[in-house]
Amino acid sequence: MHVLLPRTLEEALEMKASAPPAVPIAGGTDLMVELNFDRTRPQAIMEISRLPELNVWRRENGTFSLGAGVPYSRIVRDLTEFRPLVEASRTVGSPQIRNRGTVGGNLGTSSPAGDALPVLAAYDAEVVLAKAGGKIRRLPFAQFMTGPKKNALAPDELILGTRWKVVRGPGSFSKIGTRNAMVIALASLCLVLDEDGRSVRVALGSVGPTILRAPDAESFAARAMETAGVWRDPFGPLPTRVIEEFGERVAAAAKPIDDVRGTAAYRRHACAVLAQRALRWALDDRKLTGAR
Amino acid sequence: MLIKARINDEWREADVWPGASLLFFLRETLGLVGSKNACEQGECGSCSVWLDGELVCSCLVLAAQAHGHEVRTVEALATDDRLHPVQEAFIQTGAVQCGFCTPGLIVAVADLLEHDPRPSETIIREALAGNLCRCTGYAKIIDAVKIAAGRMQK
Numbered sequence: 121m122h123v124l125l126p127r128t129l130e131e132a133l134e135m136k137a138s139a140p141p142a143v144p145i146a147g148g149t150d151l152m153v154e155l156n157f158d159r160t161r162p163q164a165i166m167e168i169s170r171l172p173e174l175n176v177w178r179r180e181n182g183t184f185s186l187g188a189g190v191p192y193s194r195i196v197r198d199l200t201e202f203r204p205l206v207e208a209s210r211t212v213g214s215p216q217i218r219n220r221g222t223v224g225g226n227l228g229t230s231s232p233a234g235d236a237l238p239v240l241a242a243y244d245a246e247v248v249l250a251k252a253g254g255k256i257r258r259l260p261f262a263q264f265m266t267g268p269k270k271n272a273l274a275p276d277e278l279i280l281g282t283r284w285k286v287v288r289g290p291g292s293f294s295k296i297g298t299r300n301a302m303v304i305a306l307a308s309l310c311l312v313l314d315e316d317g318r319s320v321r322v323a324l325g326s327v328g329p330t331i332l333r334a335p336d337a338e339s340f341a342a343r344a345m346e347t348a349g350v351w352r353d354p355f356g357p358l359p360t361r362v363i364e365e366f367g368e369r370v371a372a373a374a375k376p377i378d379d380v381r382g383t384a385a386y387r388r389h390a391c392a393v394l395a396q397r398a399l400r401w402a403l404d405d406r407k408l409t410g411a412r
Numbered sequence: 413m414l415i416k417a418r419i420n421d422e423w424r425e426a427d428v429w430p431g432a433s434l435l436f437f438l439r440e441t442l443g444l445v446g447s448k449n450a451c452e453q454g455e456c457g458s459c460s461v462w463l464d465g466e467l468v469c470s471c472l473v474l475a476a477q478a479h480g481h482e483v484r485t486v487e488a489l490a491t492d493d494r495l496h497p498v499q500e501a502f503i504q505t506g507a508v509q510c511g512f513c514t515p516g517l518i519v520a521v522a523d524l525l526e527h528d529p530r531p532s533e534t535i536i537r538e539a540l541a542g543n544l545c546r547c548t549g550y551a552k553i554i555d556a557v558k559i560a561a562g563r564m565q566k
């Protein structure tokens with residue numbers, strides 16, 4: 121085994137092109153566990169945690185680009201505008217894990233329990249991939265993550281980061297687990313309201329082979345809000361039955377399994393509860409901000 | 413591979429297997445055995461150190477990632493004849509039983525108090541979520557944090 125130490129993204133992509141089996145290491149919070157327990161023995165490891173090009177974010181024409189190497193603790197501190205992302209980042213591991221772990225690593229691992237992933241799915245984010253020679257690929261999140269720990273990253277590519285269109289409106293991330301910290305989600309949910317598009321977006325984590333959107337529940341809620349006039353008037357009441365049915369429809373989108381962390385039935389139930397809470401929070405937030 | 417890092421204000425270098433963790437480098441190569449190895453999977457925090465000023469689990473850092481960088485370990489906290497206020501507070505409240513979690517907790521608490529000199533109990537609990545103790549039940553540890561915070565204010 122050997123370690124490659126590129127100093128720039130360009131160098132890193134060149135190295136990837138000439139030695140595709142080199143496994144990148146960013147925060148190491150997933151990869152080191154594999155190494156320490158002898159579950160993987162790559163021929164080469166490439167250190168990318170300090171590549172300046174991955175440690176940045178940028179706003180451009182109404183979109184936001186987040187570099188793959190930005191650790192969770194910096195997201196929590198500096199990107200407060202993106203509340204669901206901050207809430208998700210804050211639930212990752214412990215301070216030690218958040219100081220190192222990155223969204224790029226979460227994407228690289230592509231675990232259905234990755235906490236940043238439902239947020240990216242609900243943001244309709246695209247994943248930006250690069251290879252040597254300035255070649256860039258942008259994949260919608262759903263095309264990037266293809267299954268549990270499976271994604272479309274090619275061996276000669278690196279994840280540059282992720283990009284999404286910034287939408288106006290409230291949103292949240294919530295997660296069910298056995299503890300308030302250091303816990304792998306049993307079920308997680310991100311809800312985002314898009315005031316201008318008058319749409320509701322919901323993504324579920326840990327309840328299927330990949331991150332799941334709930335399109336039927338999404339359009340149901342958006343239509344019900346239209347009918348009740350809630351998009352125009354945040355104080356217009358939305359019938360309780362609508363919120364309940366929204367929860368049921370979100371739960372119907374889940375494809376949970378029984379495992380050591382919980383049963384499929386409990387996970388499905390948790391999705392309904394999370395969805396109802398998230399919608400109520402969003403509606404309350406709109407009352408406070410006047411649907412700004 | 414030859415790793416050279418600035419550890420507790422002193423440049424140290426040694427040869428390690430390229431897949432070795434920073435924790436292994438510190439303990440097994442340099443003989444700095446203050447940082448403990450209890451889980452090697454980021455769960456327990458007993459290997460906590462500072463890498464370029466950030467609190468990290470050294471078992472989850474590749475030694476090569478520290479090459480050319482600054483590491484501070486629990487060994488740096490006491491001076492020749494004086495313990496760090498966090499260490500003193502741990503002794504005073506009886507926050508140490510078997511002591512295996514202690515170095516990691518001392519480092520995590522020192523890090524917390526550097527960032528937030530007057531943490532509330534909620535903040536203390538959240539900040540220490542990544543440090544497990546199998547003996548004390550945490551109450552004495554939280555008492556120690558409060559005492560240390562008070563002393564460090566003065």
Ligand SMILES: Cc1cc2nc3c(=O)[nH]c(=O)nc-3n(C[C@H](O)[C@H](O)[C@H](O)COP(=O)(O)OP(=O)(O)OC[C@H]3O[C@@H](n4cnc5c(N)ncnc54)[C@H](O)[C@@H]3O)c2cc1C
Nearest residue numbers: 146147148149150151212213222225226228234235279454
């Ligand atoms: C104690 C503990 C608690 C945890 N708790 C949580 C939690 O609550 N929620 C959660 O979601 N996760 C959790 N994790 C998992 C982990 O912290 C996250 O998945 C994190 O986002 C990984 O980021 P990293 O930078 O450390 O990844 P690394 O370990 O460096 O990399 C992970 C994978 O991604 C690849 N990779 C990384 N960056 C790139 C890139 N730019 N281009 C291409 N490939 C890349 C690597 O090759 C590797 O395969 C926890 C881990 C531990 C040890």
Ligand code: FES
Nearest residue numbers: 451452454457471
């Ligand atoms: S030994 Fe590193 S966290 Fe347990």
Ligand code: FES
Nearest residue numbers: 509510545546547
């Ligand atoms: S004192 Fe024994 S583990 Fe904490």
